[in-house]
Amino acid sequence: xxxxxxxxxxxxxxxxxxxxxxxxxxxxxxxxxxxxxxxxxxxxxxxxxxxxxxxxxxxxxxxxxxxxxxxxxxxxxxxxxxxxxxxxxxxxxxxxxxxxxxxxxxxxxxxxxxxxxxxxxxxxxxxxxxxxxxxxxxxxxxxxxxxxxxxxxxxxxxxxxxxxxxxxxxxxxxxxxxxxxxxxxxxxxxxxxxxxxxxxxxxxxxxxxxxxxxxxxxxxxxxxxxxxxxxxxxxxxxxxxxxxxxxxxxxxxxxxxxxxxxxxxxxxxxxxxxxxxxxxxxxxxxxxxxxxxxxxxxxxx
Amino acid sequence: xxxxxxxxxxxxxxxxxxxxxxxxxxxxxxxxxxxxxxxxxxxxxxxxxxxxxxxxxxxxxxxxxxxxxxxxxxxxxxxxxxxxxxxxxxxxxxxxxxxxxxxxxxxxxxxxxxxxxxxxxxxxxxxxxxxxxxxxxxxxxxxxxxxxxxxxxxxxxxxxxxxxxxxxxxxxxxxxxxxxxxxxxxxxxxxxxxxxxxxxxxxxxxxxxxxxxxxxxxxxxxxxxxxxxxxxxxxxxxxxxxxxxxxxxxxxxxxxxxxxx
Numbered sequence: 001x002x003x004x005x006x007x008x009x010x011x012x013x014x015x016x017x018x019x020x021x022x023x024x025x026x027x028x029x030x031x032x033x034x035x036x037x038x039x040x041x042x043x044x045x046x047x048x049x050x051x052x053x054x055x056x057x058x059x060x061x062x063x064x065x066x067x068x069x070x071x072x073x074x075x076x077x078x079x080x081x082x083x084x085x086x087x088x089x090x091x092x093x094x095x096x097x098x099x100x101x102x103x104x105x106x107x108x109x110x111x112x113x114x115x116x117x118x119x120x121x122x123x124x125x126x127x128x129x130x131x132x133x134x135x136x137x138x139x140x141x142x143x144x145x146x147x148x149x150x151x152x153x154x155x156x157x158x159x160x161x162x163x164x165x166x167x168x169x170x171x172x173x174x175x176x177x178x179x180x181x182x183x184x185x186x187x188x189x190x191x192x193x194x195x196x197x198x199x200x201x202x203x204x205x206x207x208x209x210x211x212x213x214x215x216x217x218x219x220x221x222x223x224x225x226x227x228x229x230x231x232x233x234x235x236x237x238x239x240x241x242x243x244x245x246x247x248x249x250x251x252x253x254x255x256x257x258x259x260x261x262x263x264x265x266x267x268x269x270x271x272x273x274x275x276x277x278x279x280x281x282x283x284x285x286x287x288x289x290x291x292x293x294x295x296x297x298x299x300x301x
Numbered sequence: 302x303x304x305x306x307x308x309x310x311x312x313x314x315x316x317x318x319x320x321x322x323x324x325x326x327x328x329x330x331x332x333x334x335x336x337x338x339x340x341x342x343x344x345x346x347x348x349x350x351x352x353x354x355x356x357x358x359x360x361x362x363x364x365x366x367x368x369x370x371x372x373x374x375x376x377x378x379x380x381x382x383x384x385x386x387x388x389x390x391x392x393x394x395x396x397x398x399x400x401x402x403x404x405x406x407x408x409x410x411x412x413x414x415x416x417x418x419x420x421x422x423x424x425x426x427x428x429x430x431x432x433x434x435x436x437x438x439x440x441x442x443x444x445x446x447x448x449x450x451x452x453x454x455x456x457x458x459x460x461x462x463x464x465x466x467x468x469x470x471x472x473x474x475x476x477x478x479x480x481x482x483x484x485x486x487x488x489x490x491x492x493x494x495x496x497x498x499x500x501x502x503x504x505x506x507x508x509x510x511x512x513x514x515x516x517x518x519x520x521x522x523x524x525x526x527x528x529x530x531x532x533x534x535x536x537x538x539x540x541x542x543x544x545x546x547x548x549x550x551x552x553x554x555x556x557x558x559x560x561x562x
Binding site for chain 2: 152155156159160192193195196197199200201203204299300301
């Protein structure tokens with residue numbers, strides 16, 4: 001096994017199997033993955049900060065078996081920040097917090113290609129920083145349908161004086177985030193609110209939208225998954241790679257862009273690959289920044 | 302007794318504040334029925350219907366109009382109406398004390414009782430007693446369900462009763478009702494007086510009952526025994542949509558968003 005020791009931000013980190021191609025049908029090695037996360041780190045780190053990370057590890061590459069790891073691996077270096085989270089029944093679990101570049105490099109060395117985080121921080125697990133609408137296309141629907149739903153959702157939310165932000169899931173769907181950043185909003189609030197919104201969308205666009213989980217309702221429709229607004233759920237972090245054939249990224253879009261792509265019927269533009277993600281982020285900055293700072297209150301609750 | 306009042310707050314005048322709950326004093330005895338679809342006995346719902354388009358109209362396409370002439374209306378929005386509603390209040394403020402005998406029963410609208418809340422029993426009893434001794438009723442203004450009412454508070458056998466009163470402009474004029482006096486002969490007058498005297502009795506409401514109600518209830522009881530019941534088809538339970546306020550705001554906004562797209 002090839003192994004090289006690097007010094008990152010003054011911390012020694014031993015990286016292994018750098019030449020291993022983890023996206024074999026595309027050609028993207030562990031070195032490429034580390035390089036992607038190193039360059040995207042200044043954009044992704046604020047979104048990972050203080051959130052219990054769920055690792056999704058692909059040690060043999062995207063085509064082979066993966067496993068989730070919620071518990072922080074026992075062999076973690078002492079400088080990786082951790083938090084204790086409550087599993088109920090007073091049982092505690094130690095989780096990793098990815099608050100700096102060296103920790104990010106360490107989890108990527110474990111081939112955790114996908115980084116999943118909850119909508120709340122470890123210190124305040126019951127307080128979501130944002131409300132999310134996870135738009136998931138059923139069979140015979142596609143990402144452009146999700147785009148149409150997202151745009152209606154944006155207009156609806158904006159009538160409620162709520163700014164919203166959209167990113168690709170990296171797979172087939174879109175995620176619409178409504179920043180809250182208030183310590184008095186609970187998951188109960190966000191769930192109630194998002195469920196009512198999903199219900200009203202379904203009622204007014206019955207051919208395009210369903211608010212129901214069951215597969216038979218989802219055919220040719222976009223499922224607005226409001227139930228992600230839950231302390232036990234995680235979302236793929238913005239700028240995280242996805243473990244598909246190609247190194248696709250969950251990437252933020254300006255609403256204007258989404259309008260353009262939907263208007264042009266151009267689904268390919270909604271699949272952002274790692275090199276393009278780096279180019280756009282380095283040029284445009286973090287389009288998801290407001291999700292972390294904008295304070296908004298859910299009305300009519 | 303734990304009562305579930307329809308309103309709770311305080312009665313106040315000068316420096317006295319008595320915590321109370323408002324409870325209904327009457328329950329109208331009308332027997333009500335659900336309308337069912339004859340075909341399968343599904344319960345029916347009312348919808349606003351547009352005869353022009355021959356279809357049901359959704360709530361977000363409905364606005365109020367005040368009719369000022371044939372097919373001429375002044376529009377008024379929910380917001381405008383809302384801005385006129387009095388502020389919700391938690392007090393029944395007695396403005397003055399009056400003699401109840403001076404209030405023509407035509408002003409009586411709807412009766413309630415006031416029940417003392419915890420800690421208010423003593424002051425409540427004092428007020429009820431004092432009003433009983435002086436034979437006075439308190440006149441107050443009070444907001445219930447977005448409307449301001451004029452109410453009279455009376456003492457009835459140790460309890461306080463509240464009756465909402467009609468405003469004077471709700472009372473219809475009665476000038477032309479009594480016929481002009483013409484010569485009535487004395488004998489006739491005496492005869493009527495005598496009949497009235499003979500038929501005079503104490504008021505005993507228990508002697509009377511709503512006969513139609515009694516008959517309907519009898520039929521229903523009989524039908525239950527005969528098992529003449531029908532069942533509505535199992536309905537897909539409508540999922541709870543969310544907080545009513547939010548749902549109605551969303552409903553309204555959705556109409557707007559759809560129009561602008």
